[in-house]
Amino acid sequence: MKTQAIQGHEQRRTVLAPVGIGAVAGAAGGYALKYAYPVTADEKMTDEYIKVMNKINKQKTEYNFRTEKYINSIKEKPKRSLAEDEFVKMFDGLIDGDNVGTKRIRQAISNIQKQKPDELLEFKRICKASSEIANKTAQQCINAYNLVTKHIRPTSFFLITGAVVGAVIALVNDILKTDVKE
Numbered sequence: 001m002k003t004q005a006i007q008g009h010e011q012r013r014t015v016l017a018p019v020g021i022g023a024v025a026g027a028a029g030g031y032a033l034k035y036a037y038p039v040t041a042d043e044k045m046t047d048e049y050i051k052v053m054n055k056i057n058k059q060k061t062e063y064n065f066r067t068e069k070y071i072n073s074i075k076e077k078p079k080r081s082l083a084e085d086e087f088v089k090m091f092d093g094l095i096d097g098d099n100v101g102t103k104r105i106r107q108a109i110s111n112i113q114k115q116k117p118d119e120l121l122e123f124k125r126i127c128k129a130s131s132e133i134a135n136k137t138a139q140q141c142i143n144a145y146n147l148v149t150k151h152i153r154p155t156s157f158f159l160i161t162g163a164v165v166g167a168v169i170a171l172v173n174d175i176l177k178t179d180v181k182e
Helices: 004-036 047-059 065-075 082-090 102-115 117-152 155-176
Strands: none
Touching (some): 004 155, 065 082, 082 102
């Protein structure tokens, strides 16, 4: 016959094990939630976040090394169309940080309309393709900075909250579980 102290000890061990496992699982879930939870409005309102987003969006329209790389890929073609030539000429003389002005764009469109109006659509296609590349690059930078913002979040909050929630769920599960003894 078992004594009451031994029976109580066995019950505590069976309750603590699931609670401990639940706490560990909850902490792991909390850590994963740190990165899965989207950037909040409060995080987006910080001065640093606003400054970085403005810089990324400003760089979409500025002449930089990515623009130069795209222009050089067009220049490397052995035979370029008038639209490609005019597109390349728009960037002549620009330095890092400069923007292509509307005057240059209008001049390029005017030259194409005078010489070969049928290439105007190609010119628009080239401009659109360069804008899409700039937008794609900017979006990659924004995604990377959002990940950095998530990384800055306090890990302990997510770990502790996850562990507590996991332990409570495990405890409730253990309490509601019915043991069938034969």
